[in-house]
Amino acid sequence: MGAHPAEPHEVSHRQVPHDLLATIELVAGGALKPRDRRLRAGVALGRPLAYALPRAAESPPTGDMTALLLCFPFDLEDMPAGCGYRRIELAVTFEDEHLRALDLQPGPGWVGPDGARVTAFGLGRNRLRWIFQAPDADGTLSPDGRWTQAVLASPAPFTQLSGRIQVRGVIEHPLLSGTRAEGEVQTRDDVPFQLSRADVWAGAPLGPRTSRPGAWALTGVADAAPADDPLPPGRRNLCLAVDIEKYSTRSNADMIRLQRALLRVMRAACERAAVDWDACGRQAQGDGYLLVLPPDTDDTRAVPRLLDGLAEALAAVNREQHGSDSQPQVRTRMRAALHHGIVHEGESGYAGSAVVELFRILDSDPLRAHLADDRATDLVVALHDRMYQDLVAQGYEGLSPVGFVRTEVRVKQFAGVAWIRSHAHAGPAPHDRTRAL
Template sequence: MHTEKHEHASDFVDVLATPDLLALDGAIPKGGQDPVHERIGGASLGRPIVYALKDTAAGHDPAGRDRVLLVCFPFDLEELPGGRRYEEVTLTVRLADDLHALSLHPAAGTVTADGTRIAVFGLGGHRLRWTFRATGRGGALRPDGRWAQAVVRMPSISADVSGRLSLSTTTVQRVLGGPLRRRAAQTPHDTPFRIPAAEAWPTAATRALRAALPGAWALPAYEGREGREEGGGHTDGVPEEGNGGSGPSEEGLPPGLRRLCLAVDIEKYSARDNADMVHLQRVLLRTLRSACEGAGVVWDRCGRQAQGDGYLLVLEPDTDETRVVPRLLDGLAEGLAAANDRTEGITPRPIEESAGNPRRIRMRASLHQGIVHEADSGYAGSAVVDLFRVLDSAPVRSALDKSPGTHLVAAFSDPLYRDLVGTGYEGLSADGFERAEIEVAGKNFTGVAWIRAVRPESGAGR
């Protein structure tokens, strides 16, 4: 490890292993022997650093049956000669089965100050993956000073934090001034690690909602922690985790967890000019984050997928839907009302109050719960598909058109409505809901949704 670049880290970061990165496109020699894989480069995997967190956040077990730890995974890549550069690198962490991730850092969708995009998968599970990707045809990843962090829950009876680490990369090189040649490589085997829990560095720090977690000081400063939000994914055609380059199929189906999902979409987004589109995306992200904070939802623990004029939010498992759902919707309505009441950002012209003015910012929202998988380029599962079928349906669009005085119309799936509404939960009265039959021609989809206009409790924007 290049520990001289890690302020305060030289006393803590030990080298766990220095594996080679072998090309997946190995040559097959005569005689039927095993393919010969060319060495593309090398890597240095740091010994994971473990911190014991004093966890006072929701979900902490007062009986002491589990522990909450912050585990840091530092690694470096070898400098490449001959004009070659790293376009993408993926760190895969397979924790022991009794560990699972409460939050991941950097978070999914992060974009650093140098333009590196980061896709993250594994929240709620023990198989974690961070993919760092350079942007643009000429983009290049710096090889050293990279890291990832996971806050994990571990049973108190477990004595060690253990698992396996592996790396895969995509390198590019221009051939004789012509096209770029891309080559996928990976470490030839997983590197095991085992850190006694008794060796965890103590800290009295609690997990703040949006503050940097303890441990970040021991590694290179992370640029753009509050950076732009973009969708995750993986480069097509580049093999992913696992040995042999056979891709995700070798790992089988990703874990399926029952999650509460929220999708939102901005009304008449495509009718705006370019400056307005940029402004609307900023308002969308700011409104969502503020609504989550008001509802007690930790942004960095949610699955997130940006879609231009819309956004998908996959809340962490075991969310208290009876409290979170009404607070989220109220926060969204209040945020939209506030955005429409002020003149800011790139939109210099006043936003008038006339219902037909297309400059007003209004949204449709859809909520549903079901089994969700973290797939290679986003969130997969019929629950996500059904969520967007309802969001884009004619009855929900019509409900927004027929409610010119409101900023937000929300649609509940029928199962979620039956679970939450009309049972006496605060903020979840059946008043104002209308039942709608949803049918999407050509998509073989029929269903029932319950739709109502949402007005903020504070009365803002009424």
């Protein structure tokens, strides 16, 4: 099909074929120092393919298209021996804010032929994101053709569809020292695309949901297009929120340092819990952070390991920055809260009563007072009563009831019960993979 050509982003001076939207060099997000100075990472973006979807699978498409199937093919460029792609993220943003994604493929949990794991974000929104992750800690993605696709609904018939594509990733490469490191790469600019009605194929063949993309694995989805119901899907997730004590009293330089420390602590907690950081929903809030874990997370294992990971990483940060004899007023100290419930990915963040209750507990006076009163610890945690009853009261490993205090929490319209305790560093922090950025 013929989409209106965007200005090509070329890796070399070769002509961009007609079926390509652009060939892009992925530039380093920092100072990459690979052994091979000729190292280049790149991706070839195919022109988006658009198919009109009928209102019912057995009906022909009507002239007024309000549901489309879009496919975004792309190819990773080959890299020198010893180098590879650890992760690739394809993000698509549509200019029309009224568009809604009804289905994303590959979807969360999909595993490719090369073992790549996929996470997808953006259901119910006009901003979509797919992450392809290498199958294991030492593996890389095969540099071959990949695809993403989405079913889009609009409250009005499509006349023109435009947007932009961004690609980010992490590559692994050897260093001059002979060791290996990872570095972030990304497109220098977003790549624009535009489709008109003439570019849309009519009568797309629909097949079983388990089909490959050529069979358009979306039977019956178009018929369910809730153009008048913008509510994004809700999923049951484990949520972790943290907040830094007395952040607003610090200097500007200290605030930047604390934000970096916070991100490091959160990533380390996920690593300790064997939770894929890239599969989590994340919402930074300056002195705080919200982590929405994947729906298939095993709470019985993840919760104790997340808490241990927070404590270990926090202890490491304070040890490196202040030494073992630092005073509480200069150490980085945190409150943390955990809850589990239905979460929606909203326009400007995560929404749902579980998220609201989580932050009510995190901001509550009892939790703040517990951290202020216990100067021997740098982390206090609170579990919503329902999570405490499901996990701690059931005696799961690593979740002893010792030290937990039942507390009535009243913040604004919220009134409930939380279980609070100090959480001390219990062991050595895990070693991170060397990174060169």
